[in-house]
Amino acid sequence: MITAAVVLIGDEVLSGRTKDANLNYIANKCQEKGIVVQECRVVPDKEEMIIEAVLALSAKNTYVFTTGGIGSTHDDITQESIAKAFNKPLVVHLEALKILEDYYGDRINEARRRMARAAEGAVLHEKMVFQVQNVFILAGIPTVMQGMLDAILPKLEHDDPILSITVKAYVYENELADELALIQQSVSDVSIGSYPFDETGTVKGTNLVARSRDPKRLAIAQQLLQALVDSKAS
Amino acid sequence: MITAAVVLIGDEVLSGRTKDANLNYIANKCQEKGIVVQECRVVPDKEEMIIEAVLALSAKNTYVFTTGGIGSTHDDITQESIAKAFNKPLVVHLEALKILEDYYGDRINEARRRMARAAEGAVLHEKMVFQVQNVFILAGIPTVMQGMLDAILPKLEHDDPILSITVKAYVYENELADELALIQQSVSDVSIGSYPFDETGTVKGTNLVARSRDPKRLAIAQQLLQALVDSKAS
Incomplete structure (x- = not known):
């Protein structure tokens, strides 16, 4: 199984100032590529917390994607933290520096040059994506993150896409729970989830979602779920 | 310092099917109460991953809030996972059962009764919020989560609220980076972040955000940031 984890770096999400929009984009793109996103951590701009999250997730997953903290200001510490995590010095990546100098011309300055620094041995991909071991720094x-991810995704290992179907039920999930557990047992290779939804401010029903790489098994699960929902509607 | 961590439990966020809306609400409410949210983890409906996240974060924070996985269907395993994490049996909480029976009347069934189960010794708060050690299960x-959180927040330890101000700059952050680092050094007790914004599809400027519990120090930071931005505009 090809897996990924996501580390969202930045005080602004944990303080409530901004809502993260990156996890959802990464999750959907991975799903299409058959890459299973196993975990996401949101950490502040603190070196020891970035290091802990990156090391833990790098060891357990095929790929790690980090977002945030790669700008030119004092609070952007992702590159140095990841270098430290892997016991590498932070060095100027000459190819990256040339790209920045060509792009900025006369407007190059110290702050902009900082963005050419990465862990020694880091691989530079298109759109200035640095890769350190199995960690991609976005x-x-x-x-900007979306352009970077789209540039590197074709280079990654992939698998059959993870497909999903949804059967909508206008009954509460606890009216379906017992039969649903039986259906899950009968198609144990398909992952079935139950998600109450709320269209008018009160919980009004349940989305039954089945997920599998195998379209035939998914079709069987869909028939079973639809039959369950139809039986409750009558 | 009073700290909190958040564990979002559910395959649906990691598969990209839904966008999480809970972290932002919890983060903002904690901010108002002076509680620092240090980390968030998003984990799937897998017992070992829920256990790992809850134990790691419970040990490091004053409070942990979990969201998701407390319904009545087979994929709702939060209560049993948290019980296992703390080596407690999962038992029927009699007071919770009575509340459910009174609420559902004749419509009580096995699935609904499952929602009265929690780790032995769990404390039941209003709105059916269970607390196991320092973990609040939402x-x-x-x-629904918002109602539960609002019910328990007044019971938690709190501190002076964390205040923030934003100074908007219509220049790129790397034009400000050097001076910004100096400002951060001069008001080192105020946390200053720089967040590029993007109003028309291209990066157009930078929000400079300062954060502190002390309104006087925040006012000084604001003056310094505003002076920096004004100097760039002229």
């Missing part, structure tokens, strides 16, 4: 700004 | 549906 921007925090969603539009 | 629903995943945002409207």
Whole structure:
């Protein structure tokens, strides 16, 4: 199984100032590529917390994507933290520096040069994505992050996409729970989830979601779920 | 320092099917109460991952809030996972059962009774919030979660609220980075962050955010930041 984890770096999400938009984009793109996102951690701009999250998740997953903390200001400490995590010095990546100098021309300055620094041995991909071991270092700004992710995804290992179907039930999930557990047992290779929804401010029903790489098994699960829902509607 | 961590439990966020709305609400409410949210983890409906996240974060924080996985269906395993995490048996909480029986009347069933189960010794608060050690177990549906959190927040330890101000700069952050680092050094007790923003699809400027419990120190930081931005505008 090809797996990924996400580390969202930045005080602004944990303080409530901004809502993260990056996890959802990464999760959907991985799903299409058959990569299972196993965990996400949101950590502040604190070196020891970035190091802990990156090391723990790098050891357990095929890939790690970090977002945030790669700008030019004092609170951008992702590159140095990841270098420390892997016991590498932080060095100027000459190819990255050349790209920045060509882009900024006369407007190059110390702050902009900082963005050419990465862990020694880091691989530079398109769109200025640095890779350190199995960790891909992406921007925090969603539009920029999306371009970076899209640039590297074709280079990653992939698997059959994870498909999903949804059967909508206008009954509470606890009216379905017992039969649903039986259906899950009968198609144990399909992952079935139950998600109450709330369309008018009160809980009004349940989305039954089945997920599998195998379209045939998914079709069987869909029939069973639909039959369950139909039986409750009558 | 009073700290909190958040564990969002559920495959649906990691698969990209839904966008989480709970972290932002919890973060803002904690901020008002002076509680520092240090970390958030998003984990799937897998017992060993729920246990790992809850134990790690419970040991490091004053409070942990979990959301999701407390419904009546087979994929709702939060209560049993948290009981296992703390080596407690999962038992029927009699007071919770009575509340459910009174509420559902004739419509009580096995699935609904499951929602009265919690770790032995769990404390039951209003709105059916269970507390196990320093862990508060909340629903995943945002409207329900919000009611539960609002019910327990007044009972928690609190501190002076964490205040913040934002100075908006219509220049790129790397034009400000050097002076910004100096400002951060001169008011080292105030936390200053720099967040590029993007109003028309391209990065157009930078929000400079200062955060502190001390309104006087915050006012000084605001003056310094405003002076920096004004100097760039001229």
